[in-house]
Amino acid sequence: MTAPLDVTGTAAEAQPEAVLQGVGAKAIQGRSLGQIAWTRLKRDKVAIAGAVIVVLLVLVAALAERPFGGLIALFGDDPNVPNQDAIDPLTSAPLAPWGGISLEHPLGLEPVNGRDIFARILSGAQISLLVAFLATLLSVIIGTLMGVLAGYFGGWIDTIISRLMDMFLAFPLLLFAIAIVGAMPDRAFGLSGNGLRIGVIVFIIGFFSWPYIARIVRGQTLSLKEREFVDAARSLGATNGHIIFKEVLPNLVAPILVYSTLLIPTNILFEAALSFLGVGVAEPQASWGGMLTRAVDYYQSAPHFMIIPGLAIFITVMAFNLLGDGLRDALDPRNR
Amino acid sequence: MTEPLLSVRDLTKHFPVTKGLLRRQVGAVKAVDGVSFEVRKGETLGLVGESGCGKTTTGRLITRLLEPTGGRIVFEGVDITHVKQGRMRPLRRDMQMIFQDPYSSLNPRHTVGTIVGAPFRIQNVKTESGIKKAVQDLLELVGLNPEHYNRYPHEFSGGQRQRIGIARTLALKPKLIIADEPVSALDVSIQAQVVNLLEDLQGELDLTYVVIAHDLSVVRHISDRVAVMYLGKIVELAERKALYDSPMHPYTNALLAAVPVPDPRKRADRDRIRLTGDVPSPINPPPACRFHTRCWKAQDICKTQEPPLEALASGHLVACHFPENAPDKPAGVGAHPAEERATT
Numbered sequence: 315m316t317a318p319l320d321v322t323g324t325a326a327e328a329q330p331e332a333v334l335q336g337v338g339a340k341a342i343q344g345r346s347l348g349q350i351a352w353t354r355l356k357r358d359k360v361a362i363a364g365a366v367i368v369v370l371l372v373l374v375a376a377l378a379e380r381p382f383g384g385l386i387a388l389f390g391d392d393p394n395v396p397n398q399d400a401i402d403p404l405t406s407a408p409l410a411p412w413g414g415i416s417l418e419h420p421l422g423l424e425p426v427n428g429r430d431i432f433a434r435i436l437s438g439a440q441i442s443l444l445v446a447f448l449a450t451l452l453s454v455i456i457g458t459l460m461g462v463l464a465g466y467f468g469g470w471i472d473t474i475i476s477r478l479m480d481m482f483l484a485f486p487l488l489l490f491a492i493a494i495v496g497a498m499p500d501r502a503f504g505l506s507g508n509g510l511r512i513g514v515i516v517f518i519i520g521f522f523s524w525p526y527i528a529r530i531v532r533g534q535t536l537s538l539k540e541r542e543f544v545d546a547a548r549s550l551g552a553t554n555g556h557i558i559f560k561e562v563l564p565n566l567v568a569p570i571l572v573y574s575t576l577l578i579p580t581n582i583l584f585e586a587a588l589s590f591l592g593v594g595v596a597e598p599q600a601s602w603g604g605m606l607t608r609a610v611d612y613y614q615s616a617p618h619f620m621i622i623p624g625l626a627i628f629i630t631v632m633a634f635n636l637l638g639d640g641l642r643d644a645l646d647p648r649n650r
Numbered sequence: 651m652t653e654p655l656l657s658v659r660d661l662t663k664h665f666p667v668t669k670g671l672l673r674r675q676v677g678a679v680k681a682v683d684g685v686s687f688e689v690r691k692g693e694t695l696g697l698v699g700e701s702g703c704g705k706t707t708t709g710r711l712i713t714r715l716l717e718p719t720g721g722r723i724v725f726e727g728v729d730i731t732h733v734k735q736g737r738m739r740p741l742r743r744d745m746q747m748i749f750q751d752p753y754s755s756l757n758p759r760h761t762v763g764t765i766v767g768a769p770f771r772i773q774n775v776k777t778e779s780g781i782k783k784a785v786q787d788l789l790e791l792v793g794l795n796p797e798h799y800n801r802y803p804h805e806f807s808g809g810q811r812q813r814i815g816i817a818r819t820l821a822l823k824p825k826l827i828i829a830d831e832p833v834s835a836l837d838v839s840i841q842a843q844v845v846n847l848l849e850d851l852q853g854e855l856d857l858t859y860v861v862i863a864h865d866l867s868v869v870r871h872i873s874d875r876v877a878v879m880y881l882g883k884i885v886e887l888a889e890r891k892a893l894y895d896s897p898m899h900p901y902t903n904a905l906l907a908a909v910p911v912p913d914p915r916k917r918a919d920r921d922r923i924r925l926t927g928d929v930p931s932p933i934n935p936p937p938a939c940r941f942h943t944r945c946w947k948a949q950d951i952c953k954t955q956e957p958p959l960e961a962l963a964s965g966h967l968v969a970c971h972f973p974e975n976a977p978d979k980p981a982g983v984g985a986h987p988a989e990e991r992a993t994t
């Protein structure tokens with residue numbers, strides 16, 4: 315028992331690994347699963363295209379108006395200022411051909427009041443992404459908490475949370491949103507006008523879509539807690555808190571990232587639907603859904619006014635979905 | 651003899667089988683059903699049985715990952731059968747478990763350093779020159795490159811992963827290690843290396859082992875004593891040499907027959923006692939002797955009267971009405987159990 319280690323065996327076993335990783339100082343630094351996923355994502359052209367569009371959209375939305383500078387001010391007019399002189403009073407359509415598309419107004423003018431569509435699309439992007447991101451964040455927080463609790467503790471906690479999820483998913487969300495926004499006072503929770511409306515919309519969407527995240531998280535937690543590394547932590551004396559935060563949650567980051575990327579476009583569509591139905595963001599603030607509503611009456615005289623916000627929604631939703639699918643493929647352990 | 655390090659008495663674990671929304675209990679999986687044994691300081695006890703016999707459950711009961719349904723577990727003189735998790739915490743330092751599946755026992759999101767250093771953090775143990783140094787020493791001890799501290803589990807082979815797991819169990823300098831099929835997930839070529847490592851560590855660190863395996867070949871050269879388990883019960887327990895040289899329970903004989911032997915003369919014999927079929931369900935185990943559905947020596951009495959686990963003259967503890975290789979009576983002759991007991 316003088317030689318505690320089975321040295322020959324160790325060397326033979328360790329060698330192929332060393333060769334695979336390449337020799338040298340850098341080989342010692344491990345590559346995490348996240349880094350591997352990133353390498354894989356970079357090879358996925360479609361997902362990268364989606365990611366580029368998403369990044370551009372986020373930048374545009376963040377920089378569109380004050381406080382961060384104002385792309386709108388740089389390129390066009392104030393999105394909310396009418397320009398009646400450019401409108402034909404008989405048809406309500408822009409006087410200039412092609413819907414008023416020109417160097418000055420790259421996407422043309424809105425019928426009736428002649429506002430700059432480019433400025434309004436940018437301004438609407440800000441609203442769309444703001445609502446979608448905040449609502450997704452809210453549902454991710456609630457969904458992760460509920461999903462982990464249900465999956466980890468099981469028993470009656472799981473029963474209650476699972477029934478709650480069924481209830482929330484069966485809820486007629488759109489009707490409920492219309493009713494609430496319609497019945498809302500002008501001023502509440504220290505907010506008023508569009509601030510209040512945005513707050514309420516974020517709350518409604520976020521509060522009712524957490525079950526989508528919770529379901530995924532619950533399922534993953536159920537399978538994670540059966541893994542032996544959880545038993546290993548427990549046999550070392552780890553508390554439930556330690557196991558949830560240090561052992562389980564790091565393994566949930568990937569699925570949460572994927573499903574929130576896929577939830578964002580759903581929320582964008584929902585906000586657009588609410589605005590389209592007149593219970594979303596109110597005029598004069600621009601929103602893609604609201605623009606579509608107004609476009610319905612002029613689709614013959616000013617078709618561009620319908621096509622442009624429609625395209626904006628389509629491209630945004632598409633980009634997020636492509637990125638989300640790419641992330642899912644890149645992070646899927648079965649593809650490893 | 652000195653007090654055993656671990657003593658287990660009539661240990662049982664019944665997993666409830668529930669049905670419907672209200673989780674009404676309709677039955678129980680009798681995974682462990684009255685198991686008794688002792689583990690002496692410094693020895694290695696092999697625990698062997700086919701898959702589904704309750705070996706893992708036994709290990710998890712002892713390490714208190716599961717709450718026992720009944721029985722008693724005494725570790726270092728302390729009754730830990732129903733100790734609360736919080737009070738169990740300090741005791742856990744002395745008792746660790748090596749897990750079966752090296753692909754599931756290491757968190758894929760953690761580096762080797764985090765994994766092997768976890769025991770220090772969880773137990774709040776101060777190390778002399780920092781956790782990193784302690785982890786690197788442990789990695790070296792189990793034959794891994796200490797520079798691989800920042801690597802992730804997926805960058806290692808199965809055997810290396812199992813070494814990482816072993817390093818983690820050694821961190822708190824435990825007295826007892828329960829190794830649950832530590833090599834069954836590994837390539838045959840690597841199994842011997844890991845078994846050798848366990849053996850070397852035992853000598854160096856003064857460890858006591860319970861090594862679980864599903865066949866008798868793996869534990870053959872590291873065990874001092876071997877317990878054979880079938881459907882939640884121990885059917886035979888004996889010194890290593892006695893068990894391998896003259897196995898007495900038909901189930902032990904069948905397990906041994908499954909281990910490849912080059913001797914052609916024994917082949918015909920092996921065919922006779924080869925195990926067929928699966929282990930019956932532990933929800934409805936066969937009555938009396940649980941092995942009677944697969945035993946080639948089964949008689950009527952085996953189906954009506956449970957054979958107790960008794961010490962025979964040879965020193966074996968055996969639970970069988972008609973044990974093989976019994977020196978004090980011809981094997982396989984149907985003697986009445988009362989007479990049998992009288993002769994021993």
Ligand SMILES: Nc1ncnc2c1ncn2[C@@H]1O[C@H](COP(=O)(O)OP(=O)(O)O)[C@@H](O)[C@H]1O
Pocket residue numbers: 665679680681699700701702703704705706707708932
């Ligand atoms: N958590 C559990 N719930 C219900 N049944 C279980 C559980 N764990 C194990 N079992 C059952 O108990 C029996 C013994 O399992 P186990 O101890 O894993 O056997 P072994 O390790 O010998 O293969 C098996 O029938 C298994 O299905």
Ligand code: SF4
Pocket residue numbers: 899900901939940941942943945946947948949952957969970971972973
């Ligand atoms: S008691 Fe009977 S059935 Fe059971 S092992 Fe012995 S001979 Fe076989």
Ligand SMILES: [Mg+2]
Pocket residue numbers: 702705706707750830831
């Ligand atoms: Mg097992």
